Amino acid sequence: MLESLLALGGLVLLRDSVEWEGRSLLKALIKKSALCGEQVHILGCEVSEEEFREGFDSNINSRLVYHDLFRDPLNWSETGETLPGGPLEALRALCRRTDPGPVTIALDSLSWLLLHLPCTTLCQTLHTLSHQDSCHGDSSPGEQVHVLGLLHEELHGPGPLGVLSSLAQTEVTLSGAMGQASAHILYRRPQQRLTHQTQWFSILPDFSLELQGGPPLEPQPYPDPRVPSMDPTTHLTFNLRLSKKEREAKDSLTLPFQFSSEKQQALLCPGLGQATSHIFYEPDAYDDLDQEDPDDDLDV
Amino acid sequence: MAAAASCSTSTRSTGSVVVAASRNSVTSFQRRGPRASGTDSGCSRLVSIAGTRPSVRNGQLLVSTGLPALDQLLGGGLAVGTVLLIEEDKYNIYSPLLFKYFLAEGIVTGHTLLVASAKEDPADILQELPAPLLDDNCKKECDEDICNHKTESNIKMKIAWRYQLLPKMEARPVSSSRFGHYYDVSKRIPQELIEASKWHGFFLPEKISSTLNLEPCSLNHGYIKLLQFIQNIIYEEGFDGSNPQKKQKNILRIGIQNLGSPLWGDDICWTENCDSNHSLTKFLYMLRGLLRSSLSACIITVPTHLIQNKAIIARVTNLSDTVVGLESFIGSEKETNPLYKDYHGLIHIRQIPQLNNLIYDVSDVKDLAFKLKRKLFTIEHPPTPTVLLPSQTSTSRGHSPVW
Numbered sequence: 167m168l169e170s171l172l173a174l175g176g177l178v179l180l181r182d183s184v185e186w187e188g189r190s191l192l193k194a195l196i197k198k199s200a201l202c203g204e205q206v207h208i209l210g211c212e213v214s215e216e217e218f219r220e221g222f223d224s225n226i227n228s229r230l231v232y233h234d235l236f237r238d239p240l241n242w243s244e245t246g247e248t249l250p251g252g253p254l255e256a257l258r259a260l261c262r263r264t265d266p267g268p269v270t271i272a273l274d275s276l277s278w279l280l281l282h283l284p285c286t287t288l289c290q291t292l293h294t295l296s297h298q299d300s301c302h303g304d305s306s307p308g309e310q311v312h313v314l315g316l317l318h319e320e321l322h323g324p325g326p327l328g329v330l331s332s333l334a335q336t337e338v339t340l341s342g343a344m345g346q347a348s349a350h351i352l353y354r355r356p357q358q359r360l361t362h363q364t365q366w367f368s369i370l371p372d373f374s375l376e377l378q379g380g381p382p383l384e385p386q387p388y389p390d391p392r393v394p395s396m397d398p399t400t401h402l403t404f405n406l407r408l409s410k411k412e413r414e415a416k417d418s419l420t421l422p423f424q425f426s427s428e429k430q431q432a433l434l435c436p437g438l439g440q441a442t443s444h445i446f447y448e449p450d451a452y453d454d455l456d457q458e459d460p461d462d463d464l465d466v
Numbered sequence: 467m468a469a470a471a472s473c474s475t476s477t478r479s480t481g482s483v484v485v486a487a488s489r490n491s492v493t494s495f496q497r498r499g500p501r502a503s504g505t506d507s508g509c510s511r512l513v514s515i516a517g518t519r520p521s522v523r524n525g526q527l528l529v530s531t532g533l534p535a536l537d538q539l540l541g542g543g544l545a546v547g548t549v550l551l552i553e554e555d556k557y558n559i560y561s562p563l564l565f566k567y568f569l570a571e572g573i574v575t576g577h578t579l580l581v582a583s584a585k586e587d588p589a590d591i592l593q594e595l596p597a598p599l600l601d602d603n604c605k606k607e608c609d610e611d612i613c614n615h616k617t618e619s620n621i622k623m624k625i626a627w628r629y630q631l632l633p634k635m636e637a638r639p640v641s642s643s644r645f646g647h648y649y650d651v652s653k654r655i656p657q658e659l660i661e662a663s664k665w666h667g668f669f670l671p672e673k674i675s676s677t678l679n680l681e682p683c684s685l686n687h688g689y690i691k692l693l694q695f696i697q698n699i700i701y702e703e704g705f706d707g708s709n710p711q712k713k714q715k716n717i718l719r720i721g722i723q724n725l726g727s728p729l730w731g732d733d734i735c736w737t738e739n740c741d742s743n744h745s746l747t748k749f750l751y752m753l754r755g756l757l758r759s760s761l762s763a764c765i766i767t768v769p770t771h772l773i774q775n776k777a778i779i780a781r782v783t784n785l786s787d788t789v790v791g792l793e794s795f796i797g798s799e800k801e802t803n804p805l806y807k808d809y810h811g812l813i814h815i816r817q818i819p820q821l822n823n824l825i826y827d828v829s830d831v832k833d834l835a836f837k838l839k840r841k842l843f844t845i846e847h848p849p850t851p852t853v854l855l856p857s858q859t860s861t862s863r864g865h866s867p868v869w
Contacts, residue, residue, distance in 0.1 A: 286731045286736075290729055324774070325735060332769065359559070360559065
């Protein structure tokens with residue numbers, strides 16, 4: 167899946183960190199698309215052009231169009247070599263590019279652009295850049311624009327990271343274990359579920375991508391195996407199981423309205439201390455206790 | 467005396483719908499006229515617009531949100547003149563679906579649409595709307611009508627010959643007299659329905675020229691343009707009653723996607739304290755003013771999980787009328803919870819408006835989960851924990867809760 171990252175189109179975000187750097191993966195993807203015959207434009211902001219081009223052989227280097235923002239970002243030398251207008255103008259020029267054919271645009275570092283450009287302008291420009299194919303009328307799937315952005319995730323807070331993740335079609339987070347790098351790829355296609363995959367890889371010295379064994383999982387919808395499954399029987403307000411003592415106590419409980427043999431005996435033979443109950447009645451002043459039967463007066 | 471009072475209240479409750487519906491008429495006893503008022507029949511003086519119905523609680527005019535289950539949870543539907551705010555889920559998978567249901571319902575009932583987005587072209591959004599599910603009987607009738615159109619005139623009605631002179635009911639492909647339709651998510655809406663409908667689109671990159679120096683003003687430029695656009699449409703098409711329409715009154719359904727994201731030029735998803743803290747809230751305030759004075763209903767999706775300042779989220783919620791939040795299980799620990807294994811997320815009804823009412827209409831169900839099946843989006847109650855107890859066989863008595 168890592169090798170077909172570019173086939174998906176749109177913005178691909180490569181998030182790296184201090185321990186696992188992403189520039190080599192960026193260069194490997196650039197090399198792959200250059201070998202496929204696409205045009206490659208690189209906006210270099212963080213490293214010099216010589217350093218970026220080193221490691222590529224000459225036929226690849228001839229295909230790369232490098233826009234250098236590293237040497238003179240503020241255009242102090244005014245030699246006319248650097249792009250006027252700074253990085254924003256460079257991005258806009260890439261948007262207005264009208265050459266046909268599939269193209270890959272690599273932003274050497276989105277972090278640099280984030281720190282130097284206002285955020286909303288950058289987001290809008292990135293969106294226009296990655297959706298360029300739709301404004302050129304009908305475009306075959308081979309004519310897509312692929313934008314690769316390298317983002318150093320430790321430099322930014324949760325706000326910018328969240329926004330760029332929502333803009334990106336594919337997000338690759340680099341991590342690793344025991345000297346082996348892995349890429350956690352999260353990609354979403356429109357109208358479809360999110361899928362993710364973890365791929366172990368290594369980059370060879372000539373910047374070709376080699377996929378490793380490791381534990382590469384097949385693409386699956388996004389479960390997170392680190393989180394333990396929740397047990398619904400925790401934190402209930404009632405007991406689900408009885409201990410042995412509780413069970414015995416429950417069994418030996420006599421119910422109040424059950425007529426057991428003990429009760430029968432108690433009622434039949436009043437014991438020593440038990441007296442049968444008597445009712446004592448004191449008639450009121452209003453009670454008419456006449457022993458005669460009132461029906462006796464009737465002559466029936 | 468008590469019996470008489472209860473008797474009168476019961477008659478009032480049964481007749482309340484009719485009474486509420488016929489506010490404009492002279493007498494309170496009115497036969498409920500046909501809902502689809504395509505032809506101007508002189509008998510009913512009800513102002514009945516296609517696709518609307520009065521609420522049984524407070525007489526407010528309601529439109530359907532496109533999902534009958536959601537209509538029921540919101541108390542019958544969305545009131546005309548109000549805003550439905552949808553808080554997007556984390557990866558923005560399910561909130562566009564609710565958005566599309568709303569717009570598809572507008573097409574099916576013949577309302578005018580206004581679609582605004584900074585991300586996608588409105589024409590593309592309309593192409594992706596779900597197809598309405600037709601009644602099977604209606605469909606068969608349509609087919610039969612088409613095939614034997616000629617021969618049916620004198621052959622039928624040997625017994626019910628008195629009805630032969632009555633005007634024929636048109637078997638329209640979609641019955642717009644119903645309130646709330648069902649849609650098939652796996653299919654696209656037929657092209658002729660889109661072409662027959664009236665819609666206006668607002669795509670932000672086209673409307674705003676990308677110039678660098680825009681003088682900072684209190685409200686975001688994208689929002690200003692959108693408000694002007696909405697106001698123009700409402701005024702020109704007469705939704706606020708400014709041009710007295712001879713023709714049928716209609717509802718304007720407004721859909722705004724991803725409001726508050728940086729693509730609209732708003733900073734609130736970026737930092738916690740930004741200059742344009744108040745743009746979105748001012749926009750919502752003005753939008754609500756526009757809506758209240760016109761026959762329109764609006765759906766807005768906002769990525770609240772990206773907004774950094776919690777106070778803004780609270781303000782946005784207060785400024786909207788109905789607020790529904792979607793929380794998907796993707797990537798969260800709830801995905802492995804066995805309670806939720808059949809569902810794709812939770813839906814929270816955060817707020818229901820109190821319109822012309824003294825009673826608070828709080829939804830009495832607190833936990834609802836949604837599921838996107840292949841064709842349908844359903845909202846259900848997730849099962850309670852005790853239902854899912856694993857059946858253990860160690861003790862014979864089973865699990866009886868002991869208090």
